[in-house]
Amino acid sequence: MSKEASELTKKKIFDYCMESFAENGYSNVGIRNISKGTGLSSGAIYYHFSSKNKIAQFLYDTAIEILLNKxxxxxxxxxxxREALKAIIFTLFKLTDEDPHLMKYVLYTKHKDFLPEALPICxxxxxxxxxxFIKAKIKEGVFRNVDILIASSLIMGPVIRIIQLKMEGVIKEDLIIYTNPLFEGISKSIFKNNH
Amino acid sequence: MSKEASELTKKKIFDYCMESFAENGYSNVGIRNISKGTGLSSGAIYYHFSSKNKIAQFLYDTAIEILLNKxxxxxxxxxxxREALKAIIFTLFKLTDEDPHLMKYVLYTKHKDFLPEALPICxxxxxxxxxxFIKAKIKEGVFRNVDILIASSLIMGPVIRIIQLKMEGVIKEDLIIYTNPLFEGISKSIFKNNH
DNA sequence: TAAAGCAAAACGAACGTTCTTTTTAATTTT
DNA sequence: AAAATTAAAAAGAACGTTCGTTTTGCTTTA
Structure with missing residues (x-):
């Protein structure tokens, strides 16, 4: 069989698991479920991944890398x-709109429950x-001189909150429309000069 | 057998499950585990709760009620x-310090995974x-006139973020010491007049 | 024709739950 | 007050099912 076809089935497993783990939770998705969802046999799944847990690890590592790059x-x-901070918010919102399953798997999953050695997502x-980035801006005097934990909570807290509201179905619209108003609010709490 | 003794064993199951579900995740805690952890037999557990799931429901309902009252x-x-907003933050931080398992179970658990009809925590x-409360303050002109979703994210986002940092072990200290600095930051983003 | 890719069946372990039995404590009877 | 009765509480083995994984063997491709 061609290498491309093999990669394709691996992708099929990847995609289905990303969606299914995100929506139903790792423990609620069995191999038989993955088998049915992908149209593959359990043997095929185990040919590409050595265990169910390894699939989850691979998803996690891949998702983290995508997020970091963006x-x-x-x-x-x-x-x-100001542009940089807004860009961070926009990027996270956009990725949530475009790939909600990936974002749900990254931000809305207790990885510790099934990936014992995974770092806490933060x-x-x-x-x-x-x-x-935040540390640097505090040092440069751009952000107020507050505890780094306070600063990062003031900045990322609202962003992650909005994303979770979307994931929980409270927000229906695309998140990118919230970029500016949320940025305005966050700015007031963290920037020294709100010109 | 005395009624108090019965209530005591029920409490024993409650306490152990709150801790164990919070720390290890519902799916990773089996009846045999609860049995070992409480020193009770599976029969005793099923005498007090009709199913494992019902335990989780009871924990959830009780925790929600405690939180609401506080x-x-x-x-x-x-x-x-200003006092009211600070009191909300303080209350959540204090409860996290005093009963971390309860808070972890409430704020750091995907209840949908095992309680299908549970509302999203938000x-x-x-x-x-x-x-x-936030809606009222916007209407009264105390808070800036922004979308309620933005407002509640600006306020609760950082609070929940700090709590999660504590739960993930990033923060070691008691959270109540963060009440004032976090409140100061949040104030700047949401109050109309920062006198 | 060897190897890669996959299907299907089967394995043992662990799961939530049920069942029967025993223990315990309170109540009633003598 | 002692003995008998009753019901609640708890124990622990057993059940059927589902889980993740392994094994075996058949296709398909290079």
């Missing part, structure tokens, strides 16, 4: 501090990157 | 708007109460 490139494209690379 | 009484004791009574 955030880094969003920040690097920005030409000033300590994962994307959020460590944001934390570093 | 928040309502905190708000009602306050003599002005739509549960305590948070609906807070939402009403």
């Amino acid at each position: 955030i880094v490139s969003a920040v690097e494209k920005s030409s000033n501090d 300590s994962a690379k994307p959020f460590e990157y944001i934390k570093k | 928040i309502v009484s905190a708000v009602e004791k306050s003599s002005n708007d 739509s549960a009574k305590p948070f609906e109460y807070i939402k009403k």
